[in-house]
Amino acid sequence: MERIPLGNTVFEGRNNAYLIPGDRPTLVDVGVATDAVRQDLHDGLDALGYDVADIDAIVLTHWHADHTGLAGEIQAESDAAVYVHEDDAPLVAGDEDAIAEERRISERRFEEWGIPEEPLDELTTFLGGHEELRGDTVDVTPVTDGDRIAAGDDELEVVHLPGHAAGLSAYAFDGDEGREAFVGDAILPKYTPNVGGADLRVDRPLATYLDSLDRLVDLDFARAWPGHRDVIDDPAGRARxxxxxxxxxxxxxxxxxxxxxxxxxxxxxxxxxxxxxxxxxxxxxxxxxxxxxxxxxxxxxxxxxxxxxxxxxxxxxxxxxxxxxxxx
Missing domain, CATH: 1.10.10.10 (Winged helix-like DNA-binding domain superfamily/Winged helix DNA-binding domain)
Known part of the structure; x- marks a missing residue:
């Protein structure tokens, strides 16, 4: 497995994509749909001896654009299958009803939270000005907790860890140090993932996220490969x-x-x-x-x-x- 660092000046920065080489070359997350990140990904693949057309599968940890934005264009060039948890699949696929419902929930929450007019206008302008970061349309294959996906020369196990996003999932595998996982934004090495604002579809967001942290402790992975920054050598400790x-x-x-x-x-x-x-x-x-x-x-x-x-x-x-x- 190889980590491909990606830039990201729009959101929190320092994203990761991961390449799993082998009989079924697989990408885990792909970065936001900007020219700079596109170049980062292409350069990273090239350095590892791969081209976008070589990719057979894309596994997405959750629906946020800084993890999914380039999936559509990679799929169009490589015909790769794209996997994401069923709770996030409609948003990644660009389903109009799902996007409209997410916007309705957002509008209701903004009113309930009491965001004043001026900052609300700033937020609306910011979000509306970055619609293109979602990238091209994606044909997704929904997965759920416990599913297994062929990747590289082995397989990944889906571990549903909602909270930051409704469908956020880790993908567990047997690594050099024991059982490891790609964890997306379930836990991060420096920052704490946002809960409550990152996905307004999540009911009881803090309780849901705390349950996911508890599950991460129980799973006791040897290492976790996050969606941003560096590897986490003690995932259970970080969750705590x-x-x-x-x-x-x-x-x-x-x-x-x-x-x-x-x-x-x-x-x-x-x-x-x-x-x-x-x-x-x-x-x-x-x-x-x-x-x-x-x-x-x-x-x-x-x-x-x-x-x-x-x-x-x-x-x-x-x-x-x-x-x-x-x-x-």
Whole structure:
């Protein structure tokens, strides 16, 4: 397996594609549809002795454009099969009904979160100005948890890890150090993946993501190959660190409501993150919402319309966000 680093100046940067050589050359994620990233991918393949036309399969970790954007044009040139979890398949395929529904959910959430007009206009302009990053139409083959996909000279096992995206999936394989996995944005080596704003289709986003972190700890992979930056040598440990980060953020959300009183998700986000621009106008209140939603479900916070108020001033974040024990 070979990692192909990809640039990405539009979103968070430093994407990865992975080439699995062998009888069925396979790409895991492909980068956003820009000229610079296209060149990065072509140069990376060329350095490894491959051409786009050689690719037989493309495996996508989730539907975001910085992981899927070039899939359509690669498929058109190589006739590669494209696999993605069934929950994300309609968006990757460009299904008009699925895209329209995702936009309807977004519009409803933006109103519920209380995003003011000016930042909302900035966000809408940013998102509308990057539609082309989705790339060309893709003919997808949906997969689900536990499915196996022939790749290289072996196979990948689908491991569904929703939270950051509804269909986000890792792909597990037998590696040099034991059982390893391509994990997309389920865990990242430096940043914590956004939860709540990255895919507004996810119900109970924080609880869903915490369950996925718990599963990652149980699976105890020897190494994880993320969608951004460098390999993660202790995936279970990293999952535990991220869960602890969400425990700390839950404490901060409780403190904001205790100190400032009832507030909507946008106001809580402002206390957490300060001023936001472009894509972070989505991710900030989305993250705040994920935690507020979690607290409402726990009975610690009450929701009245768009506002959230503290109902239990004695609540402890450690009892609301469990941090799984690392097995090693």
């Amino acid at each position: 660190v991220i869960a602890d980060h969400h425990r700390e953020r839950t404490e901060r959300v409780l403190s904001v409501l205790d100190e400032h009183g009832p507030a909507d998700a946008w106001t809580v986000s402002a206390h957490l993150f300060g001023d936001l621009s472009n894509i972070h106008i989505l991710h900030g209140p989305g993250e705040a919402f994920a935690h507020l939603d979690h607290l409402v479900e726990a009975g610690v916070v009450e929701q009245d319309g768009t506002e959230y108020a503290l109902a239990d001033a004695d609540a402890e974040a450690s009892e609301l966000v469990a941090v799984p024990e690392t097995k090693r």
